[in-house]
Amino acid sequence: MMNTRQTISDRHLELEGISRRFGNVQALDGVSLAVERGAVVCLVGHSGCGKSSLLRIIAGIDWPDGGRVLLDGREISGPAGHVEPEDRNIGFMFQDYALFPHLNVTDNILFGLKRVGRRAARERCDEIIGRLGLNRLATRFPHMLSGGEQQRVALARALAPQPEIMLMDEPFSNLDRELRNDIRTETIELLQELGTTVIMVTHDPEEALSAGDMVVLMRGGRIIQSGAGAELYERPSCPYAAEFFCSFNKVRTACRSGYAETPLGRFAAPGFADGAQATVYIRPQCLRVNGDGHGVECTVVDCALIGEIEQMHIAVAALAEPLRIRSTDRSRLRKGDTAHVSVSPEQVLVF
Known part of the structure; x- marks a missing residue:
């Protein structure tokens, strides 16, 4: 069994009592979670359960009303202050990919490398284009790409700054089922190869069970149960958890x-x-x-x-x-x- 010191050192991201309210809606209600370095974590639940709100707080796009976010033990959101998104070394892939329509593939990827010198940015851009097999698409614009190709470009842009953590909000939902399964497998394998910690939002129980090292089931802004996918499926903690997966x-x-x-x-x-x-x-x-x-x-x-x-x-x-x-x-x-x-x-x- 891993000792306490080892467990703490392996915690890449920690959420402590995260709360967020929008008007009369309690979007997040005391959410606490520890994510190990290199893990693939799937946040799953029905629409409105707080998955995307939690992702935005981890990214730094939004602020919690209460609680703290710690990255490698350092507070990046909470009473001690707020680290801006660009200073967190966290990548974000949106559901609609958010590619710039007026920029070609190469320039979309370079956009995320503005804080790097021009030469280093170009080298990094060429490297990630080659890694994801985008060479033949480098000069094309988003409207000239298929859904799967757009997804790859969005991934390349998010990976270009070499983030330690990748946040993904329903990244495969716009693809048809067969293509979705293939690209999801390919994407997760690449991120694992790079040692990137992944936190992915999905509403699909099968996707969560198949892709996640850790599955976090949410409802009404709270975590209902978390653990390995097999644990949630075989030993659900309550009727809601049981019926969500089967x-x-x-x-x-x-x-x-x-x-x-x-x-x-x-x-x-x-x-x-x-x-x-x-x-x-x-x-x-x-x-x-x-x-x-x-x-x-x-x-x-x-x-x-x-x-x-x-x-x-x-x-x-x-x-x-x-x-x-x-x-x-x-x-x-x-x-x-x-x-x-x-x-x-x-x-x-x-x-």
């Missing part, structure tokens, strides 16, 4: 002797008193249907093939609502068929 079948029931009793079986419910009401959360992929009589009897309500996934709704006599099942198996069942359903209990949650 849709569930929910069965309302009562607890007895440390178990939630349902028509589908008994599930461990430690900490619940006898008679306490609880909701059992069952992932659609944890249900299995079969025709061999193993499990609880059910009736197929509908069945549809969605690419490699078969999605089915089944009715169980003792449950008011049909259950949804998603599986890569082909059941060959049809609407109206009788079968049996069983549950894999290891991913069942009880709240």
Whole structure:
């Protein structure tokens, strides 16, 4: 286990009790977070949860009403003062890329290097153009570029000053799905290769889970849960965290002797008193249907093939609502068929 001294020295960025209010809206409410050097952190949550507000405060574009931001242990926002954005060595990629339409690719990249001598700026610009494979685009203007090419140029401009931290606000949301996945992977790999600490805002649960070393789930200006993506997915701290990353079948029931009793079986419910009401959360992929009589009897309500996934709704006599099942198996069942359903209990949650 890492000792305390090592943990503190590895903290690249620290947020302590950050608060921000806009009129009657509490955008951020006591947010505290420690980010290790070289980590990829994904801030995730529904629109209006405070993700972008937090990013702007880290960048220095906005000021917190309360709390402190520390970079390598030095306060850059807080009671002791405010370091201007250009003096933080923090890069920022906006959702719309914010490229200057009247400047070509080379001049867009050079714009971020105004504080560097002309010769050094040109060398750095040529280096980053070559690194990102932008040579053939160097003299083109933004309107002549595809969405993916614009994204690369925006990344090049943000990387040119060699920032220690890169902030990214929904950087891939304007791209179609297949291109988004490819460019996201390429971008994250490049930033990791450079040793850059990354803080990325997204509203996409899959993107957060796949891209982040650390995932920070926000709601109403607060952090609901943070940790490795697998931890948030497999061990959510509350119903909101569970439902953000996965849709569930929910069965309302009562607890007895440390178990939630349902028509589908008994599930461990430690900490619940006898008679306490609880909701059992069952992932659609944890249900299995079969025709061999193993499990609880059910009736197929509908069945549809969605690419490699078969999605089915089944009715169980003792449950008011049909259950949804998603599986890569082909059941060959049809609407109206009788079968049996069983549950894999290891991913069942009880709240």
